[in-house]
Amino acid sequence: AELERLRAILATVHCEPGEVILREGDPAVHLFNVVSGAVRLYKLLPDGRRQVTGFLFPGDFLGLVHNDSYAYSAEALAPTTLCRFPRRKLEALLDELPKLEQRLLGIASHELAAAQDQIMLLGRKSARERVVSFLLMLSEAAARRGGSGEVVSIAMGRSDIADYLGLTIETVSRVFTELKTQGLVRLLGQKRAQLLKPKALREIASGA
Amino acid sequence: AELERLRAILATVHCEPGEVILREGDPAVHLFNVVSGAVRLYKLLPDGRRQVTGFLFPGDFLGLVHNDSYAYSAEALAPTTLCRFPRRKLEALLDELPKLEQRLLGIASHELAAAQDQIMLLGRKSARERVVSFLLMLSEAAARRGGSGEVVSIAMGRSDIADYLGLTIETVSRVFTELKTQGLVRLLGQKRAQLLKPKALREIASGA
């Protein structure tokens, strides 16, 4: 029954790599759900410095908002399909479907926890710890979607990774080769990596 | 009516400076609301590195949680009074009081936006930009609570500021004196500062 109500107000949208889905500061008229593909979220400073605040994969939500305008921009990383909900209509449904609101609160709490982990990473971890944390994050995201998590596919380019981790592309690259040299990961082309010593990697990521 | 229901399940708690209110990883049995005083939230790495994830002031909420265990620790910065709600009882109320759930969702969205600003700050801003952003944040928090925001009271010590901004206490101190030298702020003892050129400060903070 609830799904019916939702289906009635959604539209399906396709985006090509690099296409802008929404822009920081724009009035928040839609919410989205990622069906397939991958998305990067980011904020910009006036001089062009960029901080990627997160990556989205199928099943993730996009557009939870506080002041009626988006807090970040979003672009497709790969060919991507999204479900789009008009925010006003969805909010109207919230009063009738309390389950839905509970789900949204759960999503928001989960994102908040992820944001706090990212704050810890950016504020206190070394470049090496950051990159390893990133690889493990990808691995967990892949495992949640059904893989073993041992081989991770890296959908984003080095500059997305760098802007996500608060580093430069050169530093990210150097850490990758360092991890390879030390036998901790194997690089399978530029877009995939195999995690060879998960336990050691988890220790590095957690700062031990 | 709603307030009555809430009052029925709350308890009032006092904390002295430095006292632990809740600990990261502990089962989340309570939610809190800050009545008076100030609180720091933080996470620790195994080797002791600390990241302060935020500061709370009267009116702020504490304990929104995702996995049944707290995502961060919280300590009183000053003598503090809190309202404490048992989480199970509060959740039971949620089904009956949808307004309350909407408020929680609003709070979570707001915190999420703040967390993303902090991510931008930690990932891409210089030490100077971070400290100025911090002073403006305090100024806005003070203005929201009724002051002009020109003179800000700095309730926390240098090490809290450093761990919040991803810096060391020495760097924080150096930036303070640099801002003083440049006539941008006046330091009124160690716990208060006057913002002399708000417009210039806002430009610095935003990275222009």
Next chain:
DNA sequence: CGATCCGTTGAGGTGCGTCAACGGGAGTGG
């Protein structure tokens, strides 16, 4: 097969961290 883009590698610079000494404010006891 060529062009272009992205990633890698190298050399050198710098912003912030580290380590150490100093100073000053707040509380305490005389």
Next chain:
DNA sequence: CCACTCCCGTTGACGCACCTCAACGGATCG
């Protein structure tokens, strides 16, 4: 009220992790 003490903050000298700038290499696509 003063002197002592302790703690926190400040200042200085130096080092290092990461950034910057530059050249190179390799993948992808037409």
